[in-house]
Amino acid sequence: MQLISDLKYLLFPTRCFGCRALGYSICSICRKLWNPHLYLSSIVNLAVYSAIPYSPIAKNILLAAKEQGIKSADELVRSAMRTSLQGVFQIYPHCALVPIPSGAASNRRRGRDFINEMAFSVAKDMGVAVLPLLEQQRVVRDQSKLNISNRRENLAMALSIKPQFRGNYSSESVVILDDLVTTGATINEANRALTKAGFKVQAAATACVALLRRE
Ligand SMILES: [Zn+2]
Known part of the structure; x- marks a missing residue:
């Protein structure tokens, strides 16, 4: 053999x-x-819990999970998300996870909604709920080639609450979940949409954090 x-x-x-x-x-x-430890940062007044400093290798691992669906890469991302969420739940124990939605084109290409799938999987391990409340209300350009102010512009009013959740669950405590925080523009936009709809956004959790990011 x-x-x-x-x-x-x-x-x-x-x-x-x-x-x-x-x-x-x-x-x-x-x-x-890829050794998860807790890293705390903030976007405006929102605390962001992360577990892995972003690097070229961390980037490749995220891409292997997201774009290639490699199962062992998925597991690394989940382990980082679990570390970040353990940090959140020590302070806010009763939060539901709200995954950041990907665009329809990305979901078609990947054959799955990556963050949503990760959220359900870690939530099951940790005994918390997932509320997939958000959707993109218009097409958003690929963020990776944009600078900070262009990212803000690109994402302004980009997210909204799905119609079936409007008027429900309001005043629920939630934590925003994403794979990576760089400028914070995406998390900031999610925070805006959720807060406007009456949800209590307690924190955000990500697998990776770009440590030298600037607000
Ligand atoms: Zn290697």
């Missing part, structure tokens, strides 16, 4: 999805770098 697996390796070499090194699907160096 060793021969067959060696042959398979020669024909279909595996690369680490963090650093692209040949070998395992996640190498020991990248695995060590």
